[in-house]
Each structure stands twice: as C-alpha cells, then as structure tokens.
Amino acid sequence: MHFAPLPYLDPGSGSFLIQLAIAALLGLGVAVRASWGKIKGWFGIKSKTEEDDDESTE
Amino acid sequence: MTNQQNSGQLPASFRDPSGFLFSRGGILYRQVNRAYEREYSRLIESGLYERLVKAGLLILHVEVDKAEGTRAERSEPPGEHSRSDAAYKIIQPERVPFISYPYEWSFGQLKDAALATLSIQKRALKVGMSLKDASAYNIQFVRGKATLIDTLSFETYREGQPWVAYRQFCQHFLAPLALMALKDVRLNQLLRAYIDGVPLDLASQLLPWKTRLNFGLLTHIHLHAGAQKKYAGEEVNPRGSISKRAMIGLIENLESAVKKLNWIPRGTEWGNYYDLTNYSDAAFEHKKQLVKEWTARVKPALAWDLGANNGVFSRVASEAGPYVVSFDMDPAAVEQNYQVSKKAKEQNILPLLLDLTNPSPSIGWANRERDSFGSRGPADLVLALAVIHHLAISNNVPLPQLADFFAEMGKWLVIEFVPKPDSQVKKLLASRDDIFPNYTREGFEATFKERFDIHEAVDIRESERVLYLMKHR
Numbered sequence: 001m002h003f004a005p006l007p008y009l010d011p012g013s014g015s016f017l018i019q020l021a022i023a024a025l026l027g028l029g030v031a032v033r034a035s036w037g038k039i040k041g042w043f044g045i046k047s048k049t050e051e052d053d054d055e056s057t058e
Numbered sequence: 059m060t061n062q063q064n065s066g067q068l069p070a071s072f073r074d075p076s077g078f079l080f081s082r083g084g085i086l087y088r089q090v091n092r093a094y095e096r097e098y099s100r101l102i103e104s105g106l107y108e109r110l111v112k113a114g115l116l117i118l119h120v121e122v123d124k125a126e127g128t129r130a131e132r133s134e135p136p137g138e139h140s141r142s143d144a145a146y147k148i149i150q151p152e153r154v155p156f157i158s159y160p161y162e163w164s165f166g167q168l169k170d171a172a173l174a175t176l177s178i179q180k181r182a183l184k185v186g187m188s189l190k191d192a193s194a195y196n197i198q199f200v201r202g203k204a205t206l207i208d209t210l211s212f213e214t215y216r217e218g219q220p221w222v223a224y225r226q227f228c229q230h231f232l233a234p235l236a237l238m239a240l241k242d243v244r245l246n247q248l249l250r251a252y253i254d255g256v257p258l259d260l261a262s263q264l265l266p267w268k269t270r271l272n273f274g275l276l277t278h279i280h281l282h283a284g285a286q287k288k289y290a291g292e293e294v295n296p297r298g299s300i301s302k303r304a305m306i307g308l309i310e311n312l313e314s315a316v317k318k319l320n321w322i323p324r325g326t327e328w329g330n331y332y333d334l335t336n337y338s339d340a341a342f343e344h345k346k347q348l349v350k351e352w353t354a355r356v357k358p359a360l361a362w363d364l365g366a367n368n369g370v371f372s373r374v375a376s377e378a379g380p381y382v383v384s385f386d387m388d389p390a391a392v393e394q395n396y397q398v399s400k401k402a403k404e405q406n407i408l409p410l411l412l413d414l415t416n417p418s419p420s421i422g423w424a425n426r427e428r429d430s431f432g433s434r435g436p437a438d439l440v441l442a443l444a445v446i447h448h449l450a451i452s453n454n455v456p457l458p459q460l461a462d463f464f465a466e467m468g469k470w471l472v473i474e475f476v477p478k479p480d481s482q483v484k485k486l487l488a489s490r491d492d493i494f495p496n497y498t499r500e501g502f503e504a505t506f507k508e509r510f511d512i513h514e515a516v517d518i519r520e521s522e523r524v525l526y527l528m529k530h531r
Contacts, residue, residue: 012225012286013286013289013290013291013292013293013294014282014284014285014286014287014288014289014290015224015225015228015282015285015286016220016294017285017289017294018277018281018282018285018286019220019221019224019300019308020220020298020299020300022277022278022308022311023220023300023301023304023305023307023308024298024300024304025307026304026307026308026310026311027300027301027303027304027305027307028307029307030303030304030306030307030310031303034303
C-alpha cells in the first residue's frame, strides 16, 4: 500500500501492524453495534444518537 | 518567554513541513506554507475549525495580512523541506497565557488532554480529516480547558490508511496515564526524560501484570510493544487496510481505555496534610485578606503562586484579575487544585506540578524545544507563602540565593517569613543540627533588602509569621 504524501511522523512498522490488527477487531465491533441499532430500530427502539457524544469536552 | 521574544522562528516548531511559528514585535504568528494550502482550506471550509473552536478544543486564530509575515519570509528557512514553500497565509493564534508541559500536569490534566485529542480526531474523521500528530505538547490549557494549539495538525483522511499518530498517542498519553493510575503517579516524570513519550517496551515492563487482562492496555501497550520489537526496522507492506468504521472503532477504544484510568489521591500517602497546618482561622483569614489587598494594589497580569498547595491563595489572588499559575510539588495537591478549578469552570487558574528545588529544565533538541521554568517568566507577581522554610532549611539554600532566585522570577513578591519558633520550622529542625544562624527575621530582611524594596511587612495575627510585599529593584 502506498500513502501519499509521506507522513512526517514515522508511524513505525510494528505500530502500524498492531493498529491494523486491533482496528480489524474493533471494526467488527462497530459493525455489530451498528446492525444491532438497526435491528432495534425495526422494533421502534431508539438508540442513543451518535452525534457529538463528546460530553467530556463540551 | 525568552524564545518568543526573539523575532524569528520558534525552536519548538522546526519539525513540521506545513508551517511554523514565529514572533514579531512580541506577537506570535504561524505561517501556513503553500504545501498546506489544501488542508488548511478544508479545515476552514468543512466547518471543522469553527466547531472545534466553539467546543474549546482548538485555539482561535485570525488570518492577518501577509505583509505581517514578511519577517518570516526573510528569516531563516525552517528546514530543507520548506525552502520551496512560500507563505500561503499568516495566522495569529490567540495567546496562551502560560505554556505548560505534560510533565508539569496532574493526572487529570493529562487525561483531559488525551480525551481532547481523541475527541478532535473523532470530529475530524467526520469531515474527512485526521490528526497527523498526537503530541501532548500540542495541547495547552486555555481558559481552563485542554486545547489543541497547533492549527496545522490536520490532514486529509484517506480511507484505508492507518492513524499515523497512533504510536505517538500511546506514548504521549496512554502509557503515562496507565503508569500513573496503576503503578505510581510519580511516573509522569518519565515524560521529562523521554520527550517523545514513554517508550512502550518500558511502560509494558513497568505496568503490573494484571494490566494484561485489560483489553485496551493489553493491545495498545503490551502487544503494541511486542509488535514494535518484532518488526523493528522492517519495511512493512501489509495487504490490509483500515476501513473508516474500523478507524472509528480504534479511536473509541482508545477513548474507553483512557476513560477507565483513574487516580484519586487518598490514603495516608497523599493528600491529607492540608489539615496539618498550624494556622488558626484568624491567621488564615488575615493572610487571605492581605494577599487579596496587595494583589489588587500591584495589578499583575500574570502571577505565580509557588508552593500553592491546593490553590487556596491562588484563588484569592485570581479574584483581583491576574492569570495565576498555581505550582506545587505534590501530585495530590495539584490534582485536587485542578479538579476544583475544572468543576468551578475557572478560566484564570492553571495548577501545575513543579519541584522548586529542581524546576523544569530546558529540554529537547539543542535544549531549545521546551523552555525551562525560569525562562517562561518573569511573572508580574510571585507569591511565596509558607515556602521559605522548606527551601532555606529542608533544602539548605542560603538566604542570599533565595533572594536572587525570587528577584529573577518576578517583579513583585509577596513572601511569608516563617521564623524558627514556628511549630512547622521546629519540626524541620527537630531531627537535625541548626546550622542556620542567619535564619531570623532580621537576617531575612537584611538579605532581601539587597535585592528588593520592602513595601509592607505585616505580622500575621495569632501566629509567629510575617507577610511581606516587596518590589524587585
């Protein structure tokens, strides 16, 4: 894979690979949560809005 | 402020090809290079800039006439990569009243800085941008809130690409926070030794074994450190890529790992000496009243409270208007101070960790990246309340050296002399020889008169102590 322009920080090979692995796992989680929300939606259960959930910094 | 007063590029911003900081006529500017034009426009046009500024997450700036930047274009180019980069824009960021560094922050401050960084990254991803660095040094406390001060930290997000600042985030934030929360709060001082954050292999070794049972710490620190070791120096060409959904998962996971880390000062080790003062209520009130009155009289813009404990007198002084930096060497006191200030949404108090007997040195490349404590001064007013006996007796600093030190730190000085008959001093002398024949009220006044004009000297009611207002000559 090629990223342009080159990052000015060196992400580090190991850091990159572990990030890839963790993200793959977590992406799965996000996908499951998203479809769970959809399923709940079919039954008319509203899930919490995702928009601006950064209460800690508001 | 020394570095900022030399007109020219500031030494802390040499690394970034997108632009650099410079100062002219005492005002701080940031040059945006041509190379960064697209990213800068996107930051503004996407509305991200406005949203972040509104949330107090990004420093406010105004664009100024490029002529303001002529000094910058004439000045030394910041590095090879920018020689072909003319100025695209010159911006003037809001002034940060006092620059502080992560090794001077309490646990809560570092945690809030980490959460601010992740919150910014989440908001950036929503509009197709991403932080290209996650340096703790890019965060400063502005009006009491952790705020990103590097406007040029954003780049266009390309789906599939990893978060280039992931390693930096783990080193600058997650590792020190985990060490502080789960090992020892004093390990934040590793940040003073390692300017690019705590090396993950070191953090992994120091953390208790049980942290391997915590998914966030297991992956982002322990396995991360292992992967770094295994693939050190290898060129990776992985087939996989990180979907946007996975990227958001990663950021949210880091966020939850950070949120789970807590440090609450308790027990006998930390934080119970606040009740151990030898002050009567009347003495305490008298001292408060004098501090308030004198601060109002000298009208400082910047005040330093050295040895502030949990900030009681910093608050008294701040009522008279100045921005007060409230220093103490006890991590529990600084944490308490910060939590009080955060809860009350105070905008003009900055609690910081500082050991006066060994204050923050200048560190980084050529010792010029991060300023020492002293070079970030002088303040208009220095408060040194109930601190002189610790320096003169516990740390054996002779009085003339103390006078020199305080004279360098500020123009005005409010200092409390705590004489030998005082019970706190008796305690300090109980287990050692009294080798301080000059440590008397007369000796103190004679010594400080050589550097200061004494404007006031008031005996504090119901105590042995004297409070002085002096002006540096």
